[in-house]
Amino acid sequence: MAFIFKRAAGVLSWLGTPNLDSGFGHFNDTEKDLKSLWLGGLSCKIAHRFAENTVGTQLFSFTNGPIPPWASREPLYPLPLLRKLAAGDRIPRVQDNPYWSRLWVIQEVCLPGNLAFVFGGEVWSEALMRQMLVAADRIPGRIVDTRQQAQMTMEKLLAARKERFTDAMRLELLIERFMHSGCGEMRDRVFGLVGLANDVDSIAMNTTRPQVDWTQGLGRGRGRGLLEIDYTRGFYDIWRDVVSYMYFRAKPLLDFGKEDEEKEDERRIRVVRFAGVVQSAFEGKVEEAASSVATQGPSPAMHQSATSPQAPMCPPQRQMIQAKGYIAGRVVHIGPTYRDFVGSYHEQERWVASWDTHYHAAHDLEKLREMEEAYSTKIINYSETDLARIRHINNNSARAWEILDSAPPAELRRSLPHHDEDSEPVRFLGSEFCMGLAPAGVKLGDLVVRFWNCDAAVVLRTAIGDYPYRTCELVGRADVAEPHGQRIAGMDNTAKDAIRSAKAMYVRLDFETLQLISAGITL
Structure with a gap:
């Protein structure tokens, strides 16, 4: 999915339809056309339809342009118009929808070079969306409850998009930032973020992997690393590999000093917290797997990656931290x-x-x-x-x-x-x-x-x-x-x-x- 999103000419993020009871909903020709394609099982033609008409031709011309640094403070559009768009059920319904708390939506918003939003029959550029969010905050009497504040809202995802070229997209920071995002397969709280990370590459299961000595990452040899994407692996093994990558391969984050030994200390200082972060992301599955092994003994597949010569990416079981x-x-x-x-x-x-x-x-x-x-x-x-x-x-x-x-x-x-x-x-x-x-x-x-x-x-x-x-x-x-x-x-x-x-x-x-x-x- 990361490969697809990064190479798409543009991504249209579908936000649903207005609530007709609110007085703001309407069905124009564009929306009727989209609905007809969807009900007819022809959703694959929606992107082509945007590309064929005038709206599609001009869509990414205003989306791809640089966003002025003052855009978040002074809207490009008149404030009354923005407030009208942000009022009613439009922005609150879009911004606070729990849909944005889903893990796989993060790539949809953060990775494309060109991004626009479709709500009913309206098309909003990324810049307009940001300005409407600012305008929504200025609407008198608007109340956002604590549940909405805790959720990963559209506003928070757009903030992450702005940081997609920075160190904020390092794997360990992504896991901590999105460790409670919703997903049907809990392994995706690691695997679903590898495509976003700018310091790690993925290897599919059964792929020939290069021989890597984890300890060679210490000191100046730190940098990018590899993680195996294999949904048959146990949570304990995945946890151990991610923590090993953070400890042996990833570069330091905090300012604990400039000397090599001080930089190594930064990894030593963070490792216990990060080990807890990954366990929290897996919601007790690591502890459950470890407890099962302690009481019943390891299954044939347990720790296979740690001892098998076919899996040199993983450290030995007795590797010390x-x-x-x-x-x-x-x-x-x-x-x-x-x-x-x-x-x-x-x-x-x-x-x-x-x-x-x-x-x-x-x-x-x-x-x-x-x-x-x-x-x-x-x-x-x-x-x-x-x-x-x-x-x-x-x-x-x-x-x-x-x-x-x-x-x-x-x-x-x-x-x-x-x-x-x-x-x-x-x-x-x-x-x-x-x-x-x-x-x-x-x-x-x-x-x-x-x-x-x-x-x-x-x-x-x-x-x-x-x-x-x-x-x-x-x-x-x-x-x-x-x-x-x-x-x-x-x-x-x-x-x-x-x-x-x-x-x-x-x-x-x-x-x-x-x-x-x-x-x-x-x-």
Whole structure:
């Protein structure tokens, strides 16, 4: 579809017909002609009909011209006329229609060189559409409800079209931007965006692929990459490939420094959040597949791409990710279990009373109370799935270390005992206003490490031994409260500053552990 849209002489986006009851609807000759072709099963002739008549001949002459930079502020057409067009059922019905929340419509709007819109018997250029949207916002008394604001409206799609040549069309940004777009096949939340992405190419299934060493993407070798389009593949495999592409091949996005190591750190900083973004786009299918494998063992097709010599694009199953997070606090008090906290008034009272032992200033306790109110309201509604994510992770390969050296420490024999992964989580209080839920067995002094721009967190415990710098073992996944003001305008500047400080830690994870940590996180 991307190939077709990009090479079309022009694309006419059909927006439906006016509501005849509104007084604005009418059937002119053009609309009657279109309706006749449609009902007769001859819709393939509609484009030719536009090309044959005067309207079609002139259509893209005014569509293809440059849009003046002031067009969004000063309409090319008289404002009364624009308001008339934008009033009634025209623009509201077009702009806010849930049709625009569909994923495959994104290509229709963003990719063509020439784009126009047909509504009933009227033809609107892209420039006129933009001006009518501006005029619609100026109509007194027009009300747009929150559901419409949350939907991918025509206005939002046109904004994406303006960015089609920029870095906003990188695959990882497209997935995050459109991760909730509607589609019948959920794999399209990745596959349906590859045609829009300007930094990745697609390979059809059963196609001979070049031999690629993923690790060669590190440093200056970063750039374009390849993704296999195969609808028979499992969600876990697709998730792993997309995250691998982002981590090993895609160029850095944020400004974390200009040196090669600083650029690599940008990928390490973003990887946990992005792993959660893709899981969110697949609506739990990755977690479901991973859980099935953990309980039943891998099926013959599971991870085939990771081990088969016919699929060199995919990294080995035990490929490690080096994420970068920051120490959010050290556990100073362990409180009641989740069920006791939710179900017992006395346990809740004891929990709140325990804060005075560790925080003394009035404004500190005020901040904790504010955090507790929001967090307790959130966790009271946790499902069994939410609670199951707060768990021990028995993984011998996971390690964390301070940032004195980006190289991982030597292999260590795991000293932590294995725990029951189904144990009930407990409330904990940490230093630096860190609080939340931790897996049972958490100990005083354990570190809570958070990751950038999301609420993903892990519990770490200092390993036994004499090492040149602190090395920690992974205890499990934690659930943490977010202090008010942690993120401003969608950006986690608190984490960004902490990651640049002595609080930063590298955490080495395999993909199985990364999936457990990033499932269901708040983005």
